Amino acid sequence: xxxxxxxxxxxxxxxxxxxxxxxxxxxxxxxxxxxxxxxxxxxxxxxxxxxxxxxxxxxxxxxxxxxxxxxxxxxxxxxxxxxxxxxxxxxxxxxxxxxxxxxxxxxxxxxxxxxxxxxxxxxxxxxxxxxxxxxxxxxxxxxxxxxxxxxxxxxxxxxxxxxxxxxxxxxxxxxxxxxxxxxxxxxxxxxxxxxxxxxxxxxxxxxxxxxxxxxxxxxxxxxxxxxxxxxxxxxxxxxxxxxxxxxxxxxxxxxxxxxxxxxxxxxxxxxxxxxxxxxxxxxxxxxxxxxxxxxxxxxxxxxxxxxxxxxxxxxxxxxxxxxxxxxxxxxxxxxxxxxxxxxxxxxxxxxxxxxxxxxxxxxxxxxxxxxxxxxxxxxxxxxxxxxxxxxxxxxxxxxxxxxxxxxxxxxxxxxxxxxxxxxxxxxxxxxxxxxxxxxxxxxxxxxxxxxxxxxx
RNA sequence: GGCCCGAUGGCGGAGUGGUGACGUAACGGACUGCAAAUCCGUGAACCCGGGUUCGAUUCCCGGUCGGGCCUCCA
Numbered sequence: 381x382x383x384x385x386x387x388x389x390x391x392x393x394x395x396x397x398x399x400x401x402x403x404x405x406x407x408x409x410x411x412x413x414x415x416x417x418x419x420x421x422x423x424x425x426x427x428x429x430x431x432x433x434x435x436x437x438x439x440x441x442x443x444x445x446x447x448x449x450x451x452x453x454x455x456x457x458x459x460x461x462x463x464x465x466x467x468x469x470x471x472x473x474x475x476x477x478x479x480x481x482x483x484x485x486x487x488x489x490x491x492x493x494x495x496x497x498x499x500x501x502x503x504x505x506x507x508x509x510x511x512x513x514x515x516x517x518x519x520x521x522x523x524x525x526x527x528x529x530x531x532x533x534x535x536x537x538x539x540x541x542x543x544x545x546x547x548x549x550x551x552x553x554x555x556x557x558x559x560x561x562x563x564x565x566x567x568x569x570x571x572x573x574x575x576x577x578x579x580x581x582x583x584x585x586x587x588x589x590x591x592x593x594x595x596x597x598x599x600x601x602x603x604x605x606x607x608x609x610x611x612x613x614x615x616x617x618x619x620x621x622x623x624x625x626x627x628x629x630x631x632x633x634x635x636x637x638x639x640x641x642x643x644x645x646x647x648x649x650x651x652x653x654x655x656x657x658x659x660x661x662x663x664x665x666x667x668x669x670x671x672x673x674x675x676x677x678x679x680x681x682x683x684x685x686x687x688x689x690x691x692x693x694x695x696x697x698x699x700x701x702x703x704x705x706x707x708x709x710x711x712x713x714x715x716x717x718x719x720x721x722x723x724x725x726x727x728x729x730x731x732x733x734x735x736x737x738x739x740x741x742x743x744x745x746x747x748x749x750x751x752x753x754x755x756x757x758x759x760x761x762x763x764x765x766x767x768x769x770x771x772x773x774x775x776x777x778x779x780x781x782x783x784x785x786x787x788x789x790x791x792x793x794x795x796x797x798x799x800x801x802x803x804x805x806x807x808x809x810x811x812x813x814x815x816x817x818x819x820x821x822x823x824x825x826x827x828x829x830x831x832x833x834x835x836x
Numbered sequence: 837g838g839c840c841c842g843a844u845g846g847c848g849g850a851g852u853g854g855u856g857a858c859g860u861a862a863c864g865g866a867c868u869g870c871a872a873a874u875c876c877g878u879g880a881a882c883c884c885g886g887g888u889u890c891g892a893u894u895c896c897c898g899g900u901c902g903g904g905c906c907u908c909c910a
Contacts, residue, residue, distance in 0.1 A: 409910080417910095424910050456908070540839060540906075587908085609910030610841095616909095640910070641841090644903075651910090680859085681849065685842080686903065692847060696860045703859095706873070726850095734850045738858035807869055814871080825873050832873095 381438060383728045385431075385605070386684060388613060388637040389537050389621075393730055396636065398604045404435055404444045405599040407634070409591060409608040409616070410494070412451040413475035414460045417482045418658035419674065419689060420643040420651040426675055426758075427640050427683040427731065428607045429488040433758055434727045437719070447493040447598045449591060450476055453584055454497075458573060468574055472498075482661040485671040486678075487758035495594040497585070501576045504585045504593040507627050508565045508578075516626040519580050520556035522568035528561040531622045537637060538614035563619055565589045588619035595633065596624065606634035613639050641681075644688040651689065659689065672759040673698045679733040679757070701761065704754060706834070708747055708762075717752030724756075791822055795831050798824070 383396040398404045408428045411417060417425075428446075435444045452472040461468040480490065497504075508524050511517035517526050528534050528542070535542050542561060564586035569575030575582040585593075595603060601624070608617060617637065624633040643651050651658050664674055677697040681687040720743045726736035736757075743749045754762040794813050801809040814824050817833070824833050 411910085412908090421910050427910095454908090538839085538905080611905070611909055614839095614905060615907090642904070642910075677848095685849085688848085690847090692860090696848060699860060732850070734848090734858075738850070741858055802869080805869075811870075818872095823872065826868070826871085827873080834873095 381724065381728050383434065383438060384730055385636050385638060386730050387635075388639050394636055396604065398439070399600075399602055399635070401439060402443050404439050404605075405447075405603040406432065406435065406444070406605040406607065407447045407449075407591075407595050407599055407603055408491075408606075409612055410448040410450050410491075411475075411479050412454045412456065413472045413479060414454065414457045415475060416660045416662050417479050418651060418660050419664060419678075420658070422483065422486055422488075422661055422674070423643055423678050423683070423687075424607065424609050424640045425483045425488045426486055426678045428638075429483075429758060430679065430727070430733070431605070431607075431638075431731055432489075432491075433756060434724070434731070437724060437756065438728075445493065445599060446491045447495060447595070448491040449594050450494055450496045451587070451590060452476070452496050452498050453574060453590075454587065478662070482665075485661065485665055485760065486675045487671060487760040487763070489758070493598045495598045497590045497594070500590070500594050500597055501585060503597045504589050505566075505576070505578045507593045507596065507623070508580075508585075508589060510627045511565065511623065514626060516623075517565055518558065520558075522581050522583065523554075523556055523564055524566035524580050525557060525562040526565055526619065526623060527558065528563070528622070529559050531626055533625060534561075534622050535618065537618045537621055540614060540618075563588060563615065565623070588616055589623055591616070592620045592623040592627070592633070595620075596628070601628045601631045601633075603634050605636045605638060607638040607640070610639045610641055613637075638683075640683045641686045644686055664694075669694055669698070670701070670761060672761040673701050675757075675759055676701060680737070682734055683731055701759070704744075704750065705761070707744055708751055716755050717748045719753040719756035720746070720749040723753040791817065791833055795824065795833060799831060 384393045385396055386392070387394045396404075406428070408424060411421060425448075428448075432444060432446045435446075450472075453468070457468050457471055461471045464471070484490075508517060511526065512519065512524065515527070516530055517524055519525075566578060566580055566583050566585060566589075568581055568583040573584070575584055595606075606617070606620075617639075621633050625631065645651050645657055661674070665671065673694060674697075677689075677693050678687070680693065680697060687693075720739065722739035722743065723736050726732045726739050729735065740750070740753055743753070751762065794817060798810045798813040801807075801813065817824060821835055822833050823835070824831055
């Protein structure tokens with residue numbers, strides 16, 4: 381099936397045409413690990429995890445290589461380590477672990493490759509050296525800077541005219557820059573700062589060169605898809621594109637550039653660490669929102685559209701999840717059924733998740749397809765078919781609410797008591813039991829075959 | 837100030853030059869001792885003003901409002 385994706389560089393939907401269909405390469409800018417991930421950080425993780433599932437479905441799991449880096453050297457990390465008086469590794473390991481756990485709770489699988497900036501410094505130094513040798517970068521006062529005006533293609537991705545960028549520069553221009561638009565590839569480290577030896581002295585890489593070097597190292601010169609948040613479009617991706625193109629003699633860095641939109645806070649503003657109005661994934665999980673609810677909420681709008689993160693959105697997503705859970709009920713299955721073709725087709729059209737959800741509604745009566753589709757989408761509560769023994773009966777959703785045999789027995793006893801009361805037409809008593817259970821979050825349903833219960 | 841994007845029912849949110857998806861919520865009915873769940877049904881929207889067109893929510897221009905980027909940021 382042809383996959384069409386919106387490419388930021390050309391501002392059009394392009395059909396994915398992999399350089400090598402046996403090795404479809406996707407790179408997404410990962411986290412800088414110095415704090416807990418907020419739900420806005422989770423949007424690209426979930427979006428590109430979903431795209432990766434689609435790619436694997438189409439090309440075969442073994443023919444997709446997904447790299448998501450870990451930025452583990454950065455001034456914020458250095459500051460955080462200094463504040464806690466610990467080595468930077470203490471900070472980066474801690475928050476990388478949290479990140480993987482938080483994303484895992486949202487059904488985001490680990491990428492195939494997770495290059496770390498600190499272990500790719502030699503590649504960065506080499507790429508900087510290449511850029512200097514080719515006349516695209518210059519050294520000045522311990523720094524190495526990229527010569528922006530020397531690259532004619534600069535500004536194409538973000539559609540920014542170079543002269544306006546220079547004229548509109550709001551930051552005080554460092555005196556060693558030839559042009560205000562030039563950006564740092566390498567900067568010197570003081571004695572107490574982490575640093576690596578280089579032809580330009582002891583220092584550390586600039587942020588942008590990290591991704592360029594890690595992409596070349598882990599995936600190759602020209603990759604099929606490069607993703608990230610809209611805010612990375614400029615300057616980060618613009619700079620990546622410039623560096624890689626110049627270092628690789630004009631070979632394009634990526635054939636398709638994808639950017640996800642932002643999450644709003646429901647008050648019009650965006651969620652951002654610098655504004656301090658973040659809601660972390662950890663918080664949301666602690667509040668009792670299951671991972672599949674959060675994932676569904678993130679997929680409820682098209683990935684390029686802004687999405688307001690509100691309590692109402694979560695409640696609507698939760699209602700949908702619970703409905704699916706009831707629909708599927710105890711579902712006997714050995715293997716994960718296949719996703720419905722309409723669901724796959726909707727995703728193949730630039731990851732149109734709202735259309736995908738509409739397709740899902742249309743197939744709700746087909747439990748097999750519904751389950752296969754929900755599992756395919758990576759919703760954490762609907763994954764158990766993968767690990768179930770063939771033919772075993774299982775109840776969906778138990779993966780997120782731990783089974784407790786003791787509580788189950790208690791509820792069963794109360795249900796039995798209520799059934800007896802109803803048989804005796806003692807409705808005051810039966811309603812009392814039902815209210816009591818409801819207060820404990822247990823919802824009773826009287827069906828033709830007797831009373832069943834579920835957690836609300 | 838420069839650049840860019842968006843505006844669809846109570847809410848969320850696709851899409852389209854000609855009957856405006858889907859979800860969620862609301863309401864009515866069936867079912868139920870009553871509920872819940874389920875089923876059936878109902879009402880409910882394309883920011884404003886021009887233009888192009890036989891016809892515009894969809895295309896073009898202007899405006900209003902909202903958001904983003906230009907500085908670390910998903």
